[in-house]
Amino acid sequence: MTAARAVLFDRDGTLVEDVPYNGDPALVRPMPGAAEALALLRSLGVPTAVVTNQSGIARGRFGWDDMGRVHARIDELLGPFHAWAVCPHGPDDGCGCRKPAPGLVLDVARRLGVSPAECVVVGDIGSDMAAARAAGARGVLVPTPVTRPEEVRAAPVVAPDLLTAVRVALDGGPDVPAPVSVPAAGRAGARRPARVLTHPTTRPTDRPTDRPTDRPTVRRPS
Numbered sequence: 001m002t003a004a005r006a007v008l009f010d011r012d013g014t015l016v017e018d019v020p021y022n023g024d025p026a027l028v029r030p031m032p033g034a035a036e037a038l039a040l041l042r043s044l045g046v047p048t049a050v051v052t053n054q055s056g057i058a059r060g061r062f063g064w065d066d067m068g069r070v071h072a073r074i075d076e077l078l079g080p081f082h083a084w085a086v087c088p089h090g091p092d093d094g095c096g097c098r099k100p101a102p103g104l105v106l107d108v109a110r111r112l113g114v115s116p117a118e119c120v121v122v123g124d125i126g127s128d129m130a131a132a133r134a135a136g137a138r139g140v141l142v143p144t145p146v147t148r149p150e151e152v153r154a155a156p157v158v159a160p161d162l163l164t165a166v167r168v169a170l171d172g173g174p175d176v177p178a179p180v181s182v183p184a185a186g187r188a189g190a191r192r193p194a195r196v197l198t199h200p201t202t203r204p205t206d207r208p209t210d211r212p213t214d215r216p217t218v219r220r221p222s
């Protein structure tokens with residue numbers, strides 16, 4: 001894939017632990033690697049956004065104020081984000097924003113001034129990938145233990161964690177799992193397919209800190 005100009009994250013099960021119908025900011029827990037993945041994007045000037053289904057609003061499980069407090073807590077722990085897009089509807093409301101519909105992704109792309117094709121959506125389930133596809137964006141699945149096997153099989157790209165997912169999005173790397181297993185020296189070598197990196201000038205020419213030779217660890221450009 002070509003390098004993302006914006007990365008859109010699902011909320012529950014992706015950025016933060018999935019606590020069903022959570023209206024309590026005290027229960028917000030970042031997912032492993034979320035802070036590092038976001039820090040990498042921010043260090044490169046790549047806008048970040050959240051695209052989230054919150055049918056708990058439609059179902060009366062929590063109110064807008066509760067959700068606002070949860071989002072303020074997420075912002076405190078992981079923000080700031082350039083955009084938030086929330087679907088408050090239920091599955092039977094027929095809205096155009098509840099993932100797998102494309103509305104949230106299209107809305108964020110428009111607000112960020114990028115085309116959907118320049119966006120990568122990172123999520124934990126198939127509807128995140130479907131929303132990306134429906135919007136003309138690309139998807140990277142970061143499965144959790146509750147992600148269904150068929151959703152993993154159907155995903156366009158699968159990453160083991162958020163930091164890897166973001167590297168794939170930034171990289172324009174090959175659409176295969178575990179791309180960071182490719183050694184740094186292979187970047188210009190024959191083992192990696194040629195690709196065009198279209199990210200704008202924020203992309204450094206030398207990125208020694210964000211290309212590990214094995215499993216990702218916490219690395220921030222110094």
Ligand SMILES: [Mg+2]
Nearest residue numbers: 010012013124
């Ligand atoms: Mg999710």
Ligand SMILES: [Zn+2]
Nearest residue numbers: 087095097098
């Ligand atoms: Zn909706």
